[in-house]
Amino acid sequence: MSGRTPVAFIIGSFRFGGAERDLLELLRRLEPARYEFHVFYLERDGDLLPEIERTGAALRDLGIRNLTSLSGVKAVMRARVYLREHRVRVLQGFGVYGSLYAAVIAAGVPGLKVISYEFTPVAPPLLRARLFQPWYYRRADVIVGNSDAVLKAVAARRGVNGKRLVKIHNGVDTSVYTPDAATSPASPPGVPRGVPLVGAVGRLNPIKGHTYLVASCPVVVAKIPEARLLLIGPARAADR
Numbered sequence: 001m002s003g004r005t006p007v008a009f010i011i012g013s014f015r016f017g018g019a020e021r022d023l024l025e026l027l028r029r030l031e032p033a034r035y036e037f038h039v040f041y042l043e044r045d046g047d048l049l050p051e052i053e054r055t056g057a058a059l060r061d062l063g064i065r066n067l068t069s070l071s072g073v074k075a076v077m078r079a080r081v082y083l084r085e086h087r088v089r090v091l092q093g094f095g096v097y098g099s100l101y102a103a104v105i106a107a108g109v110p111g112l113k114v115i116s117y118e119f120t121p122v123a124p125p126l127l128r129a130r131l132f133q134p135w136y137y138r139r140a141d142v143i144v145g146n147s148d149a150v151l152k153a154v155a156a157r158r159g160v161n162g163k164r165l166v167k168i169h170n171g172v173d174t175s176v177y178t179p180d181a182a183t184s185p186a187s188p189p190g191v192p193r194g195v196p197l198v199g200a201v202g203r204l205n206p207i208k209g210h211t212y213l214v215a216s217c218p219v220v221v222a223k224i225p226e227a228r229l230l231l232i233g234p235a236r237a238a239d240r
Contacts, residue, residue: 008038010098014046027055103136116140121153134159204235
């Protein structure tokens with residue numbers, strides 16, 4: 001075994017999203033000389049997959065489709081064997097199912113520390129998912145939230161029981177967003193150049209809170225009549 005500390009993550013897929021981007025940044029920015037990375041996934045699919053692969057992390061199909069089925073039980077056992085063989089010390093689950101699977105798998109790996117990562121204050125829409133939360137909260141060594149609002153919501157849920165809560169803001173590489181006058185895009189259609197523009201980029205889903213932003217517009221326009229709001233993002237039928 002090398003001198004690096006083996007750590008593992010559980011993610012649903014590698015599609016472009018907040019949790020997936022957070023995982024990518026962790027793999028990029030945690031010191032590779034100190035950590036050895038293992039990533040369990042449910043689907044090897046998504047625009048971020050090539051970037052994830054370039055980090056050099058070991059990628060492994062978790063293989064769980066139904067946790068209560070025979071194949072699901074076998075997948076849990078295989079994951080436990082893998083973690084023991086690679087002497088993984090920390091297992092982090094992203095979101096409800098990642099955290100649930102992390103807690104289930106860790107039950108058979110002595111000494112393994114579990115992190116549950118929460119990235120929204122909104123409760124899961126499915127009842128079964130809300131029922132899972134108290135169980136894996138009680139088994140997490142640490143629950144990480146990316147904002148005060150998330151930690152406040154988590155602290156109010158069943159199962160936390162004074163469990164250690166840690167706030168870690170999402171990091172942003174500001175150099176990516178440095179304005180370049182030479183390549184600056186034209187104003188969006190219908191928006192005069194130079195007017196104050198407020199933009200929000202993200203899928204158009206109630207969980208993103210666009211309704212609050214829209215509701216604040218009359219207050220802004222009353223003080224800055226020329227201001228405009230621009231929402232950018234995909235909207236699936238299920239998100240409307």
